[in-house]
Amino acid sequence: MIQLHGVSKAYQKDSAALNDISLKIEKGEFVFLTGPSGAGKSTLLKLLFGAEKPNRGQIIINGQNLTRLAVSRISLLRRRMGIVFQDFKLLNRRTIFENVAFPLEIQGRRRFEISKKVYQTLQQVGLEHKIHRHPLELSGGEQQRVAIARALVVDPLVLLADEPTGNLDPEVTLEIMELFKLANARGSTVLLATHDREMLRRFPRRVLTLDGGRLVGDQTP
Numbered sequence: 001m002i003q004l005h006g007v008s009k010a011y012q013k014d015s016a017a018l019n020d021i022s023l024k025i026e027k028g029e030f031v032f033l034t035g036p037s038g039a040g041k042s043t044l045l046k047l048l049f050g051a052e053k054p055n056r057g058q059i060i061i062n063g064q065n066l067t068r069l070a071v072s073r074i075s076l077l078r079r080r081m082g083i084v085f086q087d088f089k090l091l092n093r094r095t096i097f098e099n100v101a102f103p104l105e106i107q108g109r110r111r112f113e114i115s116k117k118v119y120q121t122l123q124q125v126g127l128e129h130k131i132h133r134h135p136l137e138l139s140g141g142e143q144q145r146v147a148i149a150r151a152l153v154v155d156p157l158v159l160l161a162d163e164p165t166g167n168l169d170p171e172v173t174l175e176i177m178e179l180f181k182l183a184n185a186r187g188s189t190v191l192l193a194t195h196d197r198e199m200l201r202r203f204p205r206r207v208l209t210l211d212g213g214r215l216v217g218d219q220t221p
């Protein structure tokens with residue numbers, strides 16, 4: 001599902017954020033990406049999401065070579081990917097419904113279909129009763145559940161998450177992790193960046209470790 005061949009990224013000359021990364025993630029895998037702050041975790045996720053371009057190497061997602069795709073093709077591929085951030089990145093002036101509906105509107109889905117899918121997805125994350133609220137009326141954990149619903153509403157091939165529980169307390173972290181497991185069980189390939197060692201212990205999964213922009217570990221329990 002995801003392949004990197006010799007991928008390097010430098011934001012500035014002489015300081016590589018990622019250095020010659022090669023890896024392969026199969027369809028349906030759940031993989032953690034870990035390493036200290038500055039290791040390159042967020043950069044790797046940005047490259048996969050097409051938000052940044054590599055300086056060198058190839059990135060292949062679902063059989064499509066990102067580095068060769070036209071911009072319009074990249075945005076089509078991106079529509080089948082979900083991404084979740086530490087700080088939620090919800091539109092605070094829009095309702096929960098509008099936030100989750102947004103990716104479907106970009107896809108040009110019909111209104112009736114959008115309403116149904118948004119409701120179903122909010123049910124999956126246990127927030128259908130908050131559908132007409134605004135993000136800032138919700139707790140942090142609830143806001144992250146909305147952000148996950150927004151990622152899941154397109155039935156993503158690939159679900160990327162960048163420190164999604166970094167702002168949440170341990171109890172809420174477990175609830176959020178259950179949602180990622182559920183998404184994975186429903187078919188999304190999941191790549192989740194975290195530096196939380198406790199999480200890696202609690203959820204034994206394949207772990208890719210970055211350090212100083214290099215892939216220094218790839219362990220499967």
Ligand SMILES: Nc1ncnc2c1ncn2[C@@H]1O[C@H](COP(=O)(O)OP(=O)(O)O)[C@@H](O)[C@H]1O
Nearest residue numbers: 011012017035036037038039040041042043044
């Ligand atoms: N937009 C940017 N401009 C310049 N340097 C950046 C930018 N984003 C990240 N970096 C640098 O790239 C390296 C990797 O950062 P990042 O991918 O955010 O690591 P992590 O997510 O593991 O903390 C760091 O040295 C960071 O300072």
Ligand SMILES: [Mg+2]
Nearest residue numbers: 041042043162
């Ligand atoms: Mg980061």
